[in-house]
Amino acid sequence: MASQDPISVETVDATAEELSALVIHPHEESVTKWAKVSKTPASGFGVFAIQDIPRGTLIAVETAVLSIPNVPDEEAAIEFCAALHKSTKPNLDRLESLSLDPLAWKSVSGDAVRSRIWQWCQDNLGTGVDGQRMSHHELSVAVDYTCRCYGIFLTNNLETGSDSGRGVYAFFSRMNHSCRPDIFEYFNTKTGELSIRAIHDIKAGDQIHSTYVDLLQPRKKRQKTLEAWGFMCQCPACANPAFDALSDRAVELDDMLEEYMYYHEDFSSDTDDDHEPFLKGPDEALGVAQELIQIIRDQGIYGESLFHTYWNASKLGVEVDDLQLALDYAREAREIEVCCVGADGKMSDEDPVEWIGYLESQIAHANEEGLLTAKLAHQEPSVP
Numbered sequence: 474m475a476s477q478d479p480i481s482v483e484t485v486d487a488t489a490e491e492l493s494a495l496v497i498h499p500h501e502e503s504v505t506k507w508a509k510v511s512k513t514p515a516s517g518f519g520v521f522a523i524q525d526i527p528r529g530t531l532i533a534v535e536t537a538v539l540s541i542p543n544v545p546d547e548e549a550a551i552e553f554c555a556a557l558h559k560s561t562k563p564n565l566d567r568l569e570s571l572s573l574d575p576l577a578w579k580s581v582s583g584d585a586v587r588s589r590i591w592q593w594c595q596d597n598l599g600t601g602v603d604g605q606r607m608s609h610h611e612l613s614v615a616v617d618y619t620c621r622c623y624g625i626f627l628t629n630n631l632e633t634g635s636d637s638g639r640g641v642y643a644f645f646s647r648m649n650h651s652c653r654p655d656i657f658e659y660f661n662t663k664t665g666e667l668s669i670r671a672i673h674d675i676k677a678g679d680q681i682h683s684t685y686v687d688l689l690q691p692r693k694k695r696q697k698t699l700e701a702w703g704f705m706c707q708c709p710a711c712a713n714p715a716f717d718a719l720s721d722r723a724v725e726l727d728d729m730l731e732e733y734m735y736y737h738e739d740f741s742s743d744t745d746d747d748h749e750p751f752l753k754g755p756d757e758a759l760g761v762a763q764e765l766i767q768i769i770r771d772q773g774i775y776g777e778s779l780f781h782t783y784w785n786a787s788k789l790g791v792e793v794d795d796l797q798l799a800l801d802y803a804r805e806a807r808e809i810e811v812c813c814v815g816a817d818g819k820m821s822d823e824d825p826v827e828w829i830g831y832l833e834s835q836i837a838h839a840n841e842e843g844l845l846t847a848k849l850a851h852q853e854p855s856v857p
């Protein structure tokens with residue numbers, strides 16, 4: 474629970490000078506002041522801390538090695554071909570050095586995708602520098618190379634939002650998965666940069682993991698999704714069956730809370746939906762939010778789910794007429810936001826800073842009224 478002091482979020486943001494040391498340009502070595510790409514004993518490459526990294530630290534900032542706009546899946550291969558054949562040699566080397574998973578390879582080497590790539594190569598790479606047509610063999614080599622690179626892209630790409638499409642990153646794409654990730658990645662649509670921050674303290678030498686899946690899911694579902702990358706997750710959450718009950722319960726609580734919040738969307742309008750939510754009132758919903766917060770924290774998942782649950786708990790605090798509680802939860806939501814995306818980033822469309830200001834003014838107003846009432850009560854002669 475947050476203290477009642479004015480908001481003080483601990484941030485370990487870099488100064489402008491330090492920031493330049495964290496920026497990874499696609500043509501540079503994948504190393505920052507905090508972390509570097511190295512071989513792992515078992516799973517190819519990974520990213521490792523080179524010194525102790527405090528929670529909230531900005532570990533790296535990078536632009537994509539290769540990115541494509543947000544287009545329907547059937548057009549993605551064509552966009553990829555155009556982007557690939559415009560790439561610089563160092564970026565091609567970086568892309569080629571990333572892993573290619575069996576399922577991604579299967580999907581690009583299938584007839585549909587391969588024939589689109591073939592067509593593109595034929596139309597755009599059909600003639601060599603000397604103006605001669607490429608032989609069938611040369612074309613076939615170009616198509617094989619493009620298919621392979623596209624498979625690598627599909628294995629490693631990060632969706633950066635509906636406006637910005639998808640990209641592969643030299644540093645971020647090297648991170649291995651854990652259902653207890655160490656970082657939060659944030660794509661800034663204005664700058665086109667991806668920032669990576671520590672969401673808990675990381676020790677020097679430890680491997681730094683991201684997550685490839687939605688973490689508020691039962692273990693079996695997470696593992697099913699991870700099959701696409703061709704591995705069985707052995708992270709602490711998957712290796713210990715004692716965590717299964719916790720994650721199942723978190724899913725159940727999250728569903729109940731989401732249903733309740735959706736039904737009462739802004740608490741001001743009645744919806745036409747005649748399906749009553751399972752939770753019967755704000756007290757019950759607040760209890761569920763509190764239990765969910767505890768479980769998420771116990772599991773060490775400091776990301777969007779925790780932010781949203783604090784946010785919902787804050788809204789429910791107002792509904793149960795406990796403004797101080799609402800303010801405490803709003804400050805917790807903001808603390809998570811700053812840790813994950815920095816003081817200038819935004820984790821959702823909601824604005825915790827504005828909401829905190831509103832709650833503070835409501836509390837100040839209520840206190841003034843309380844004082845006035847007490848004063849009046851004191852002055853009024855008591856009725857015999």
Ligand SMILES: [Zn+2]
Pocket residue numbers: 651652653706707708709710711712
């Ligand atoms: Zn796992």
